[in-house]
Amino acid sequence: MTSSRLRRAVREPLVHFLIIGAVLFLGYGWFGADERSSNTIVIGSGELAWMDSMWQKQWGRPATDAEWNGLVEEYVRETVFYREAMEMGLDKDDTIIRRRMVQKLEFLSQDLVDAIEPSEDELRAYFEENPTKYRQPDLMTFTQVFVDPDLREDQTLPDAEIIKAKLDALGRPSENMGRFGDPFMLQQYYPQRTEAEIAKLFGRGFVENIAGLSTGVWHGPVLSGYGVHLVYVDERIEGMMPEFEVVQDRVLVDFKDGRREEFNEKFYADLRARYDVIIEAESPENDVMASGEEPK
């Protein structure tokens, strides 16, 4: 009888309901307990030591009581907001968080490659293979006399010829060349300048125009962004290849940069190979819309 009652009871929907209810109740109790624990912020000795060391690094002294309280309270505030934000899923689909995660992974992988110090032989080989990186720039010494088209207008080129004839007669530039040509803010004589320096003063066109000029005679008219110049090149000094020892530190940096780049590419290629990428739609066209036009 007991067993038949029991059997009937097992089939009774109300009993099912009660049992399910009890399971849910117990389960809720467990989850509830879990929820309580996730609402607990424990600041252990590890966190405290970390805060202390960060503070000392920045200020070179231990925090005062007030600063310490502020520090701990700020950490609590940050943790509360962080947990709430995670709970709300604010980390999902966020460009900045994605970038930060990518960056952290890149830092980790770079640390691996930076830890390996190259040998001197490797560095010397790199130096030999990349001479253009270390050769010193060519140096040029020249004198220029300016003929101003804004002053002389149509007479600029004929006048330049007349001035050049006088300069040809003079030959090598002397002191006080200011008596030739028109007032000009830049110097007439520039000793030992690199192409980059000359370009900054006279423009890149002028650098090209004087590149092939022979030394020891007057040339012109040579054009620049300012106007017309008559130019005398004293000498060109070809850039020297420095000794390895002189540029060793730079070689080390360049070598590591190169290796890091290689490693990063390989690191990504290996990871990328593990993924199947499905692109479902064409990317939007690279059309730039004038303002007012509706996006496509």
Next chain:
Amino acid sequence: MSWGRNLHRNVFFRDDQGPDMPFSSVDSDKAEDLWTWLETQRNLGHENFAIPHNANVSDSMMYANTTSYGTPISRRWAERRARNEVATEILQTKGQSDTHPALSPNDEFAGFELFTHLLGTGGVVGKIDNSYVRKALTDGVGFQEYLGANPFKFGIVAGADAHTAFSDNEESNYTGVHGNTDDTPERRLSGAVSTAGEAALEFGTPGATGVWAEENTRTSIFDAIKRKETLGTSGPLIRVRFFGAWNYSNNLATDSDFVEKAYAGGVPMGGDLAAKPNNATAPTFVVWALKDPESGDLDRVQIIKGWYQDGHAREKVYDVALSDNRTVDATTGKAPPVGNTVNVQNATYTNSIGDSQLSSVWTDPDFEASQHAVYYVRVLEIPTPRWSTYDAVALGVPIPEGTAASIQERAWTSPIWYTPAPDLVKRAPFYPGLRQIMP
């Protein structure tokens, strides 16, 4: 920075060691505390100065006529500011801080590269009043008259504030300033506005600073900035000389020993005119500008004067050298425009207008010996295509509406100041321009 108002200062050290820790806005958001720190560092042997940066988005706070606490400026405060902030940034990628059309209604070139909204606010337009250099320089001489000290006695530099490590200061070579939000023509012209309210279209190319230093070394350049022998440009490497004196000869600008004679007879940009000799009637300035050989020719050289009159700020812009033999119209007081050769379809221009160099010896026609005054130079290039025009041509699309097709690049020099001898000073009873009343 507080609430999108930019109050940043760039701090420079003369030595290459510097202090152990920088001073940040976490330490204090009051400029006075930064000065205390700078003074402490100087006492510790780290010579330094600070340069206010991006004043145009400071919501009228960068050159406020009060302290950071809202109290009136004292003589000691003015002296501390002048000692710690020896230069100011007149242009950077987020606009120019020279002046605003609302402050300089008679300046037809004031509307250049305006960037007026506060940072990270979604586009809130900031207050204009004390956000601009010209008004600050003028208020400075007002304070000199009122207090006997000038808080805004600074030189002029320009900045980049590019976050990309490129110096892409040429319009034709602009690659953006904020990495992957504006690194392609498509992104720059899209008109998209970031959540902070900034559109790539509103940014300009970085500026450039010129320094008249003895040599290209850290200490020499530091010292030159400290004595304010500097100029700022909107990008092109325009070179400008500017000197003031009481008795320069009228042909000094074409003298082959111009620089030696100008230094010997007067003061360079950043300097104070010597005491007025009894026989002198007005100061004379000599200015010489040379174009960037890679950029547009020069349109004109202007001297901008700021002074205080009966407690009110005044300014006037004088055209002192004009290209192509133009002259100022005697009735309107304006020079005819230089013209515009910009071809919008191809993003090209020609240097068929304008001059390579311009110079002038100029005597102030409105000089009053009793009025404190400040003079600085602005040099304008002929119109050339803005970076956005190059981008539009590259993409084959129209220039976005509301964006200038061409701009007149420019350079500004550090000022030269005139301070009347004490017996000449006439103080006003009220200084409404400074919101100050004589004690």
